Amino acid sequence: MSHSTGPLPLSSFVTTDLAGITRGRSLPTSAVADQLASGCGWVPANSALTPQDIIAEDNPWGSHGDLRLLPDPLSHLRVEQGPDPLAPALDYYHGDLVETDGTPWPVCPRTLLREEIARYRELGLQVTAAFEHEFTLLGLPQATGGAFSLQAQRAAGNFPGWVLSALEQAGADPEMFLPEYGRLQYEVTCRPTQGVVAADRAVNVREVTREIARQMGLGTCFSPLRAPGEVTNGVHLHLSLQSLDGTPRFYDAEQPHNLSELARHWAAGVLRHLPALCALTAPTAVSYLRLKPHHWSAAYACLGLRNREAALRICPVVSLGGKPLARQFNLEFRPMDATASPHLAMAAVLIAGRLGVQERLPLHAVADVDPDSLDASEREALGIRALPGTLEQALQLLQDDHALCAQLPPALLQTYFAMKRQELALTRDLTDDQVCDRYASLY
Numbered sequence: 001m002s003h004s005t006g007p008l009p010l011s012s013f014v015t016t017d018l019a020g021i022t023r024g025r026s027l028p029t030s031a032v033a034d035q036l037a038s039g040c041g042w043v044p045a046n047s048a049l050t051p052q053d054i055i056a057e058d059n060p061w062g063s064h065g066d067l068r069l070l071p072d073p074l075s076h077l078r079v080e081q082g083p084d085p086l087a088p089a090l091d092y093y094h095g096d097l098v099e100t101d102g103t104p105w106p107v108c109p110r111t112l113l114r115e116e117i118a119r120y121r122e123l124g125l126q127v128t129a130a131f132e133h134e135f136t137l138l139g140l141p142q143a144t145g146g147a148f149s150l151q152a153q154r155a156a157g158n159f160p161g162w163v164l165s166a167l168e169q170a171g172a173d174p175e176m177f178l179p180e181y182g183r184l185q186y187e188v189t190c191r192p193t194q195g196v197v198a199a200d201r202a203v204n205v206r207e208v209t210r211e212i213a214r215q216m217g218l219g220t221c222f223s224p225l226r227a228p229g230e231v232t233n234g235v236h237l238h239l240s241l242q243s244l245d246g247t248p249r250f251y252d253a254e255q256p257h258n259l260s261e262l263a264r265h266w267a268a269g270v271l272r273h274l275p276a277l278c279a280l281t282a283p284t285a286v287s288y289l290r291l292k293p294h295h296w297s298a299a300y301a302c303l304g305l306r307n308r309e310a311a312l313r314i315c316p317v318v319s320l321g322g323k324p325l326a327r328q329f330n331l332e333f334r335p336m337d338a339t340a341s342p343h344l345a346m347a348a349v350l351i352a353g354r355l356g357v358q359e360r361l362p363l364h365a366v367a368d369v370d371p372d373s374l375d376a377s378e379r380e381a382l383g384i385r386a387l388p389g390t391l392e393q394a395l396q397l398l399q400d401d402h403a404l405c406a407q408l409p410p411a412l413l414q415t416y417f418a419m420k421r422q423e424l425a426l427t428r429d430l431t432d433d434q435v436c437d438r439y440a441s442l443y
Helices: 029-035 044-048 109-122 150-155 159-169 196-215 261-281 285-289 342-359 376-382 391-400 410-427 432-442
Strands: 010-016 022-028 040-042 067-071 077-079 090-098 125-138 174-179 185-190 219-221 235-243 303-305 312-314 331-333
Touching: 010 029, 010 067, 010 109, 022 029, 022 040, 022 196, 044 410, 077 159, 077 196, 090 109, 090 196, 109 125, 109 196, 109 342, 125 196, 125 342, 150 174, 159 174, 159 185, 159 196, 185 196, 196 219, 196 342, 235 261, 235 342, 261 312, 261 331, 261 342, 261 391, 285 391, 285 410, 285 432, 391 410
Parallel strands: 010 090, 303 312
Antiparallel strands: 010 022, 040 067, 067 090, 077 090, 125 185, 125 219, 125 235, 174 185, 235 331, 312 331
């Protein structure tokens, strides 16, 4: 009989749920090959977990039913070397929630995104995307240097280098690590990629960043706001479309703002549904302490050229270095934060854009000034609407957006609304300071 001489290497099968929290189960790495085809057990009611780890009482599943968390072999992440040589490898597979016979389960956000990507392919289009994450690094000395400063970068020591090293090991194609505007605030970006992988990569950025911080005795906070009055943490989703042969489809040098006809229809769809989308992309009480004018976070549904107060931004292209302009061109969705499920949020934005394309919606609500600097009549003339001011308002707008809801599985909507009603009940009587504290501890 052989005896172990140390900890058994483990791998995990994970799902990132409707609350944007990555949950899963672990097994001996040596057993993964035998489990890839069947996955591990999962409970339907788990999808109704609030961020506070309370299962919504009125969820549609109760104590009944069984699922499988089926790993995607192509999504395997392994980070073997980190700053702590004794730490176990970070090893997991993103998975889909399926019935015990393998039938897709309609409440799985990763399945929803995959199915929406397939709808784009039926239209002859492929999706390229990248998520940018801002976060607060905890445990550093308070005097870390000014905004965007080299001193602030250096104050983080080896943390940035280890994060980028780990993301490289994970195959996440890291691009940049930078000090941001806020105190102890940093941002990490990865290069764009196609389809579901982009949302998987968003999860990987969060989990890898947390892991490196943990190994270095530091902490992280991805919550949109740690305290009232502080600089906020956002997540920006960059999207572009190509033909199936890779030809860029958003850029047209002959059109205003270089927006192709397809891009105009797509942006119009996102803007039409944007107030309702907020319930899925800015889905917590603390999100609405961030989505305010003059926060560079977006408080109005409008499209702007290089305008960081616009909810949808036309990003600049760079002629330096000889890179093709059309391949750089993308639109940035800004009213999003890390309390959202990356898969659900990306799917919802894509659904809204697709509806705009299919309905050939005309593009309105374009503004290259701060929308809040316009008076109400000027905004109305341009078709610019305010985004919801609370989670409760956002959920009502989603419920009232019948065209958008018709594109989402009824079981997913029922579960999501149950979970969010429970979350509202848990936060309704909290002060702004208490809301910030609560979510800072959760994300």
